[in-house]
Amino acid sequence: MSEVIVVTSGKGGVGKTTTTANIGTGLAKLGKKVVLIDTDIGLRNLDVVMGLENRIVYNLVDVVEGNCKYKQALIKDKKYPDLHLLPSAQTRDKTSVTPEQMKKLVEDLKDEFDYIILDCPAGIEQGFKNAIAAADRALVVTTPEVSAIRDADRIIGLLNANEIKKVDLIVNRIRMDMVKRGDMMNVDDVCEILCINLIGVVPDDENIVIATNQGEPLVGDNSLPGKAYMNICKRILGEKVDFLDLTNPGFFKKIGNLFKKKA
Amino acid sequence: MGLFDIFFKKKNTSDVAKDRLKLLLVSDRANCSPDVMEQIKNEIIQVIAKYMDIDTEALEIQITSTESEGGNGNVPALIANIPIKDIRQKELKEHLKDVKPEAKKESDKKDEKKDEKKDDTKESDKTSDKKESDKKESDKKESNKDSDKKDEKKDDKKDDDKKSSSDNKGKK
Numbered sequence: 001m002s003e004v005i006v007v008t009s010g011k012g013g014v015g016k017t018t019t020t021a022n023i024g025t026g027l028a029k030l031g032k033k034v035v036l037i038d039t040d041i042g043l044r045n046l047d048v049v050m051g052l053e054n055r056i057v058y059n060l061v062d063v064v065e066g067n068c069k070y071k072q073a074l075i076k077d078k079k080y081p082d083l084h085l086l087p088s089a090q091t092r093d094k095t096s097v098t099p100e101q102m103k104k105l106v107e108d109l110k111d112e113f114d115y116i117i118l119d120c121p122a123g124i125e126q127g128f129k130n131a132i133a134a135a136d137r138a139l140v141v142t143t144p145e146v147s148a149i150r151d152a153d154r155i156i157g158l159l160n161a162n163e164i165k166k167v168d169l170i171v172n173r174i175r176m177d178m179v180k181r182g183d184m185m186n187v188d189d190v191c192e193i194l195c196i197n198l199i200g201v202v203p204d205d206e207n208i209v210i211a212t213n214q215g216e217p218l219v220g221d222n223s224l225p226g227k228a229y230m231n232i233c234k235r236i237l238g239e240k241v242d243f244l245d246l247t248n249p250g251f252f253k254k255i256g257n258l259f260k261k262k263a
Numbered sequence: 264m265g266l267f268d269i270f271f272k273k274k275n276t277s278d279v280a281k282d283r284l285k286l287l288l289v290s291d292r293a294n295c296s297p298d299v300m301e302q303i304k305n306e307i308i309q310v311i312a313k314y315m316d317i318d319t320e321a322l323e324i325q326i327t328s329t330e331s332e333g334g335n336g337n338v339p340a341l342i343a344n345i346p347i348k349d350i351r352q353k354e355l356k357e358h359l360k361d362v363k364p365e366a367k368k369e370s371d372k373k374d375e376k377k378d379e380k381k382d383d384t385k386e387s388d389k390t391s392d393k394k395e396s397d398k399k400e401s402d403k404k405e406s407n408k409d410s411d412k413k414d415e416k417k418d419d420k421k422d423d424d425k426k427s428s429s430d431n432k433g434k435k
Contacts, residue, residue, distance in 0.1 A: 146280050146287075153288050182275030189281050193288060 004106055004116045005236070006135035008159075010151030012122030014143045015172040018208060018217075019229075020119040021049045023139070026219040026233035028083035032114040035074065035084045037106075039131040040121035041096060044088035051078060051215020052085055061089040064101040070108060084113075094126040099133030106134035115236075124158060132159065137166035139199065143173045144185040153194055168199035170232065175204045176246045200232035203246050289339050290326045300324060307343060318346040 007020045017040075024036040038046035041061065047053040058073035063086070070086070077083035089096065109116050118135060121127035132138070138159050142152040152169075159167050171187050178184035191198050205225045211218035219229040224244065231241045308319050323344040331338040 144277075146284050149284055150287060150291065153291065157292065179277070182277050185277045185280055189277065193281065193284055 002110045002114050002116060004110070004118070004134050004136045006118040006120050006132050006138045006164075007141060008120035008128065008131065008138055008155055009141040009148065010122065010124065010155040011142075011148045014141050014148050015202070015208075016122075016141050017045050017049050017119055018212065019139065019141050019170060019172065019202075020046060020117055022217045022219040022225075022229040023233055023236070024083060024115075024117050025050075025077070025080065025217040026230050027115050027117075027236065028077065028080040029220050029230075030233055030237065031082075032237075033082045033112065034115045034117065035086060035109055035113045037086045037109075037116065037118045038088035039097075039102070039118050039127060041088050041092050041094050041127065042090065043121065044090050046119050047075075047085060047087045048215060049212055050085055050217065052087075053215075056087045059087050059089040060105075061092045061096045064097050064105060070105065094121070094130070097130050099129050102130045103134045124154065128158075132162055132164060135164055137168070138164050139168055139170055140194075140196070141170045141172050142190065142194070144171060144179075144187075144190055149185075149190060149193060156194060156196060167196055169194060169196050170200045170202065171198065172202045173204040174201055174246065180247070198243075199235050200228060201243060201246065202228045202232075286327055293326050293339065295326055300326075303341075307345070311345060316348045318348050321346045 005023075007016050007023070009016050017038075020036055024034050028034045036046060036050070037060065038044050039060070040046075044059075047056060052075050055075045058068040060073070062068045063070045063073045074084040074086055077085070106116055106118075116134075118131045120131035140152050140155055140159070142148045156167055169191065171190050174187065175184055179186045187198065187201050203224050205223060207218055207223040208225055217229075218226040219233065220226055224246065228244055231244065234241045304322060304324050307324065308317065308322060311317050312319070321344075325342050325344075327340060327342055329338065329340040329342070
């Protein structure tokens with residue numbers, strides 16, 4: 001039985017694409033057949049974050065318009081043969097695809113994959129509607145900032161209105177040093193405000209930028225975000241995993257230092 | 264400078280953010296546009312103004328969250344801050360308008376109608392005042408009654424009330 005997950009946030013720039021890339025890669029590492037769909041038509045980015053930008057031939061719009069079969073458009077990952085990407089179109093706009101077309105496409109993909117992960121564009125317009133049309137569950141990504149939380153709350157309301165019952169929260173880019181100083185809301189505050197189940201906390205970490213530069217998701221490595229993303233993947237599979245202790249600065253530094261030596 | 268320090272030490276910016284968000288999200292979720300809020304406010308004024316003299320300029324309403332009485336977290340609440348100008352003033356005004364105390368006990372709807380009527384008579388009082396400034400109050404009422412002869416039953420009944428009230432005064 002395959003599951004369709006939409007990664008959404010409302011606000012832009014909170015880490016939807018990075019989260020999609022890492023969770024997709026993580027699930028593939030755990031032996032699942034995964035396809036990532038970039039639904040951000042006109043502003044595609046999942047391909048660069050995955051490091052697959054040079055292999056694109058066909059895209060999402062080609063598939064829904066029937067210019068090619070979906071198998072021709074899927075790009076196989078460099079490392080994991082069970083991980084595929086369906087890139088978005090760069091030269092079209094969001095009205096090129098309808099929610100019905102997305103549903104049909106996802107239905108076709110369900111035969112072949114365990115997890116279908118949709119990277120949702122920012123905003124609540126057509127692109128968002130397309131992305132959530134076929135979703136069984138949603139991961140709402142937010143940062144501990146007022147603007148991102150407000151938008152996340154709106155998104156949660158819209159997901160509920162569209163009968164997506166399983167909605168989990170990922171608090172991204174948390175900075176424990178700022179939380180300690182009292183200058184950033186902590187995870188409990190965010191959960192209390194949004195009132196939904198927390199599935200992961202990812203610290204703000206320079207390794208994310210480094211990994212994106214290289215086009216290789218860091219999920220599963222020794223960095224804190226790498227571990228955090230892997231834990232999210234395990235929780236998606238239904239495992240009970242304790243949350244990482246992000247407050248220990250000694251541990252934090254150790255990991256950071258390890259990475260500096262490697263680089 | 265000292266004050267500045269105290270202010271910032273006491274309130275973390277994260278707490279500021281949390282409090283602001285809580286307020287914001289309650290009104291976001293309630294989906295109350297400023298127009299709707301204004302309408303609610305006006306209707307609250309209409310209702311309360313029937314019973315007491317309130318400061319309509321300073322009236323404030325707000326959707327916010329408040330600690331629930333059961334102790335299970337915060338619940339949304341509509342909080343209205345309605346300053347009363349003078350709790351006794353309205354009563355005095357009623358007396359000046361010459362209303363029987365019993366009239367207050369009657370149903371709201373009737374009361375409202377009577378209010379309208381009272382205003383009418385008050386205005387006509389003024390005009391009649393100009394004409395016959397020396398006449399006594401009871402006389403004025405009677406002249407009103409004459410001018411309102413064509414009105415419906417209820418109004419007649421009301422005028423009777425008034426007449427009786429003025430009679431009472433006369434007895435006193």
